[in-house]
Amino acid sequence: MAADAQPEALEFYPMKQFALEPLFGQGEIHWYTPTNATLWMGLAILTITLLLVVGTRRRAIVPSRTQSIGELAYGFVHKMVEDVAGKEGLKYFPYIMTLFMFIVTANFLGLIPMSFSVTSHIAVTVVMALMVFVSVTLIGFFKHGIGFLKLFWVSSAPAALRPVLAVIEVISYFVRPVSHSIRLAGNVMAGHAVIKVFATFGGIALITPLSLVGIVAIFAMDVLVAFIQAYVFTILTCVYLKDALHPAH
Amino acid sequence: MAKPTTEISGQAGDALAGYGGKAAQEAGMPQLDFATYPNQIFWLLVTLVVIYFILNRLALPRIASVLAERQDTITGDLAMAEELKRKAAEAEEAYNRALAEARAEAQKVVAENKARIQAELDEAIARADAEIAARSAESEAKIAEIRKGAMDAVKEVATATAKEIVAAFGVKADGRTIGRAVSERLKG
Amino acid sequence: MEGDIVQMGAYIGAGLACMGMGGAAVGVGNIVGNFLSGALRNPSAAGGQTAMLFIGIAFAEAFGIFSFLVALLLMFAV
Numbered sequence: 001m002a003a004d005a006q007p008e009a010l011e012f013y014p015m016k017q018f019a020l021e022p023l024f025g026q027g028e029i030h031w032y033t034p035t036n037a038t039l040w041m042g043l044a045i046l047t048i049t050l051l052l053v054v055g056t057r058r059r060a061i062v063p064s065r066t067q068s069i070g071e072l073a074y075g076f077v078h079k080m081v082e083d084v085a086g087k088e089g090l091k092y093f094p095y096i097m098t099l100f101m102f103i104v105t106a107n108f109l110g111l112i113p114m115s116f117s118v119t120s121h122i123a124v125t126v127v128m129a130l131m132v133f134v135s136v137t138l139i140g141f142f143k144h145g146i147g148f149l150k151l152f153w154v155s156s157a158p159a160a161l162r163p164v165l166a167v168i169e170v171i172s173y174f175v176r177p178v179s180h181s182i183r184l185a186g187n188v189m190a191g192h193a194v195i196k197v198f199a200t201f202g203g204i205a206l207i208t209p210l211s212l213v214g215i216v217a218i219f220a221m222d223v224l225v226a227f228i229q230a231y232v233f234t235i236l237t238c239v240y241l242k243d244a245l246h247p248a249h
Numbered sequence: 250m251a252k253p254t255t256e257i258s259g260q261a262g263d264a265l266a267g268y269g270g271k272a273a274q275e276a277g278m279p280q281l282d283f284a285t286y287p288n289q290i291f292w293l294l295v296t297l298v299v300i301y302f303i304l305n306r307l308a309l310p311r312i313a314s315v316l317a318e319r320q321d322t323i324t325g326d327l328a329m330a331e332e333l334k335r336k337a338a339e340a341e342e343a344y345n346r347a348l349a350e351a352r353a354e355a356q357k358v359v360a361e362n363k364a365r366i367q368a369e370l371d372e373a374i375a376r377a378d379a380e381i382a383a384r385s386a387e388s389e390a391k392i393a394e395i396r397k398g399a400m401d402a403v404k405e406v407a408t409a410t411a412k413e414i415v416a417a418f419g420v421k422a423d424g425r426t427i428g429r430a431v432s433e434r435l436k437g
Numbered sequence: 438m439e440g441d442i443v444q445m446g447a448y449i450g451a452g453l454a455c456m457g458m459g460g461a462a463v464g465v466g467n468i469v470g471n472f473l474s475g476a477l478r479n480p481s482a483a484g485g486q487t488a489m490l491f492i493g494i495a496f497a498e499a500f501g502i503f504s505f506l507v508a509l510l511l512m513f514a515v
Binding site for chain 1: 277278279280281282284285286287288289290291292293294295296297299300301303304305307308309311312313314315316318319322
């Protein structure tokens with residue numbers, strides 16, 4: 001009854017912002033259909049190009065602002081790969097840089113109001129995590145052959161415990177892509193959904209100021225999370241890479 | 250105040266009702282809508298490949314070269330600064346050396362001058378001493394001569410005076426005897 | 438009626454699942470707190486361990502996110 005009078009009053013659609021829609025017209029989403037996800041991925045490409053290619057086009061010794069951001073990102077990931085995965089890991093630096101730049105730009109673009117968060121979709125993060133998982137496993141087997149399995153054999157543990165630990169290690173190894181992907185998608189999704197819930201509470205006049213404060217606070221935390229989750233995804237990739245390069249415990 | 254409260258609770262109740270019914274079915278979780286997966290995965294792969302090529306072909310070599318160039322410049326600047334510092338140190342050393350040399354030279358000149366002046370002075374003093382000695386000898390000779398002259402004159406006067414005195418007493422004295430007595434008395 | 442009971446169960450379950458996030462909060466707080474107390478004792482060694490800090494936070498937080506995911510699944514997917 002009251003719902004009929006005010007149909008929009010406090011209806012929570014915290015998940016609606018993540019819905020995929022075709023960019024042009026309505027209809028079924030085929031694998032090739034350009035959707036809003038496509039749009040925001042394209043914007044991510046554009047942002048990365050502006051930042052890292054257009055921003056550095058002058059190759060200045062004393063960098064401009066944009067160029068120093070690009071150099072900062074480069075130095076940040078480069079140092080991370082070198083510190084965590086070692087010198088041999090630097091061979092894979094472009095791939096890790098690709099992942100990092102994509103995640104971080106998609107995360108920050110997703111913070112723009114009315115935008116679409118590509119990284120909140122499990123499909124996206126699972127694919128990236130699986131790419132990391134599969135390539136790290138392949139690198140491990142190509143580099144060390146069967147010796148890569150030493151990763152699961154904790155030689156520093158007492159002999160009786162080793163089989164048990166091996167089982168645990170194998171399980172944790174295969175859980176890696178799950179936690180790796182869910183962590184990113186879950187964090188981004190949670191932040192955005194909470195903002196939406198706060199915004200919906202703003203529909204009640206008495207609570208509106210409180211809800212605004214809440215939105216600002218959660219948004220600030222989301223800005224932090226957007227960067228930290230990209231960082232965590234990247235550093236975990238580096239850790240997995242290190243395990244593949246130096247499997248012995 | 251009662252009215253808004255009831256309204257809120259009414260709204261909340263409706264919202265909950267709508268939540269369970271319409272929201273769950275219509276919105277659901279788009280993340281779990283498997284029909285959209287092929288689409289997302291396709292575009293994700295396209296995006297990643299594009300980003301990879303942009304980074305690998307354009308951005309990363311460029312940034313790496315810029316960073317390397319900057320490192321070179323900084324190293325070059327540091328080397329140049331080192332070189333300049335070395336030069337400055339050298340110049341300072343040369344300056345100090347020149348200063349020390351100049352000081353030594355000055356000291357030598359001063360010493361030389363002093364020695365020369367001393368020598369001249371010594372010579373002058375010696376000459377003056379010699380002259381003084383000569384003069385004083387001359388003066389002494391003259392004084393001796395004068396003294397001698399004076400003595401003779403005194404003797405003469407005394408002799409004459411004595412002769413006169415003796416004559417005044419009425420005694421006729423022999424001139425030679427008086428002269429002998431005067432010279433004896435003067436000597437004594 | 439039956440659907441309503443299922444729905445109710447799902448909502449209660451979602452609420453219960455959210456308690457897991459408290460555990461993640463405790464875990465993350467524990468990690469950061471211990472990191473900080475260690476870092477204050479030996480600040481020179483702290484810089485090199487920030488990567489470990491974030492990895493630890495990520496692992497601890499993952500389980501909170503799992504519980505959040507379970508809650509979401511109960512809310513929207515069941």
